[in-house]
Amino acid sequence: MGTYLITGIGRGIGxxxxxxxxxxxxRVIGTVRDPGQVPAEWEAFVKNGRLELLKLDVRDEASIADAASRVNEPVDVLINNAGIIGPDRQSTLNMDFEGFLDTLRVNTLGPLRVVQAFLPQLRxxxxxKIVTISSRMGSLSYAKSDRIAYRASKAAVNKVMQGLATDLAVDGIAAIAVHPGWVQTDMGGSGxxxxxxxxxxxxxxxxxxxTLKETGGFFDWQGDAIPF
Structure with a gap:
């Protein structure tokens, strides 16, 4: 049995x-922006201490710091799951730049902020282990340009995770990025x-x-390595 910290457990993969x-x-420490999002059947787990809910917005550094201050126990696995698809208008030829910035705040800066805030508990x-939900859409081996803000944010977070893996190896902490597949969620769609x-x-x-042997890697949901 381990303790898992998962961001964005209100829906979907989280x-x-x-x-x-x-x-x-x-034991799961789950973050949500709205505590009312969680299923009613989880109330029993909250009462018996197996599930702890933290209000956290990955865009907000103060929110992250406040959540981290409430966790006084080791965290065995941190899963950066919270993410957004980005603005409706995100073509290289027609970009919603504020939407692009928000996508980076959530998908790239958010995971790094969360890792830094919870590093004492991880240590x-x-x-x-640190696992960040990324996407094959961010792989530089693909030249597709649709959803470019989303793609760029995932390519960037892949590099951030690779850098974290390098810096945290001395602490024995593994860090990877993961492509969860094309999943039937609100983001992925029913098809x-x-x-x-x-x-x-x-x-x-x-x-x-x-294990540490795989640290710094990029994998799909079935555990196969994929190119950055």
């Missing part, structure tokens, strides 16, 4: 990851390839087997 981990006996775990249950189950298996 919610399903929480369900899987709670069902097998792990208290004997084999801590996506896989269900949220398939994606989350694969991600949990990947996290379970992750």
């Amino acid at each position: 919610q399903e990851l929480t369900r899987i981990l709670l069902s097998r006996g792990d 208290r775990s004997p084999q801590a 996506a390839d896989i269900s949220v249950q398939q994606s989350a189950a694969g991600l949990v298996k990947l996290v379970d087997r992750l």
